[in-house]
Amino acid sequence: MLRTRLDLDRIRAARQVIDPVFLDSPLYPCEALGQRLGCAVSVKVETANPVRSFKGRGTELVVSRLGRAAVVCASAGNLGQALAWSGRRRGLEVTVVASRGAPAVKLERIRALGAELELVDGDIEVARERASEIARGRGVRLVEDSLDVETCEGAATIGLELVGGDFDVVLIALGGGAMATGVGYVLKSLSPGVEVVCVQPAGAPALTRSWHERRVVTTESIDTIADGVAGRFPIAEVLEDLLVVADDAVLVRESSIVEGMRLLLEHTGLVVEPSAALGVAAVLEDPERFAGRHVVTVICGGNVDLEAFERWTTPRR
Template structure:
């Protein structure tokens, strides 16, 4: 029996709370991408929703719970995607949403947070600085602090992706999941290990932001002084101990990939699937590019987790 903070019954119940617009996202084999990578590849497209990322699955659970509790406000720190999702879910339920982000965050993501009606506060520094400020706002205002990955609703929302994969009529043996704070990896990993334990769960993180991967390999929290990657959505430096414990229970491996491979993955996804993705969404493809022999003769599913990318940056990457 898996010993984690997650619960399979709650994950099944989550599908009744999450707006269907986030559920049952496209999953299909992509022969052209597979030929390019040297293995069978299917893509799970988590960009086909109003916030263009998987984060809405978790924020729907959190916002619904706050509504039941009669709470009226919530604050979070975000590199952009969580903030958009919380703003969308909160607006539907009449919640006042505050998002704290780094001034260095993607302008495209910040613009979407504002457009969805959230109060946006920018800080100098990175996502860890934003987390400190968000915690301070929660204390000052007496409002709910949403902590991505630590709050189990964010993990169990993401786990509904795993439910969909487990019931899919696809004979896949490996799933590649972007790894940052760990909500998506622990959620999908838990669902698959509960329902399809033969599937290998491989987490993928940029070499420039390796904290959670190093922590998984050393089985203890390892922090880093900095993070340097174009994959801003997974650029944390301080893994959360409870999330690491969950990840250790459900992940079979965690690997690091180079920036050049991430960019190549962005190009391949555009060329073979027509998807415009942010760097975090290309991590799975990057992992195959860096270890083709490992994945030869396998059927891998890569989770395309977000499409909120600055168009000018995307153009530079695909034309390089």
């Protein structure tokens, strides 16, 4: 039995708590994308839901255990939307702290879903500090993505939907680690022959470096368009889980992320945020590793500013 903070029975039970709108997301092979990448490719699409990301699976689980308590979180955008959606459904007051530089589309959706939004100058780590201050000052629950095991076990329900599939590798975007540890835990428990590969931008490498060095490694700055996975301070408990369930963690270049977004648009019709293209980027950078294998990549989010998306993906002339 794998020794992590996660539990299979709790993960199975989570499916009874999470709103069905987030469950059983599409999983299908994409022959055209596979031909371009030189391997069989299936996509697990976590954007076909009200918050356009996988985060709703975790926030549904968190909020279901809170009663009527108010909550606050720091977010790059997707967690805040998901917590606002889940909280509104249950009549909770939700406060989200985000960077002023976060994509406008994410900030607008947080407000539209009824949450109080506070913006800070700086990155997600600054937002986390402010969220902690609010939690202490107001005496409300602080929701900490990836540290709160519910966020990991909610994401782990993706893994339950992958178990039994005819594939060799699952590529998972790596940010705070909730999805990687959750999906990885389920696959290593129930489909141990499947390789779990985590993918992170080279411009935000902290958790990948930590995995390779087997200790928490922090960075002073972030330089990536993949805002959803851009953290500087890995969480020790999350790293301990990741060391148990991940087979590898790799870094990819910004140019590969952009090309991955373009290929997903061209071959699947999906408009995705940069974090969702990390799996495709990993195959682009190391095609020999995946040649002849069946790869599943989790399309984790689709909240992207359309002007930025067009700028990134339109070929320069």
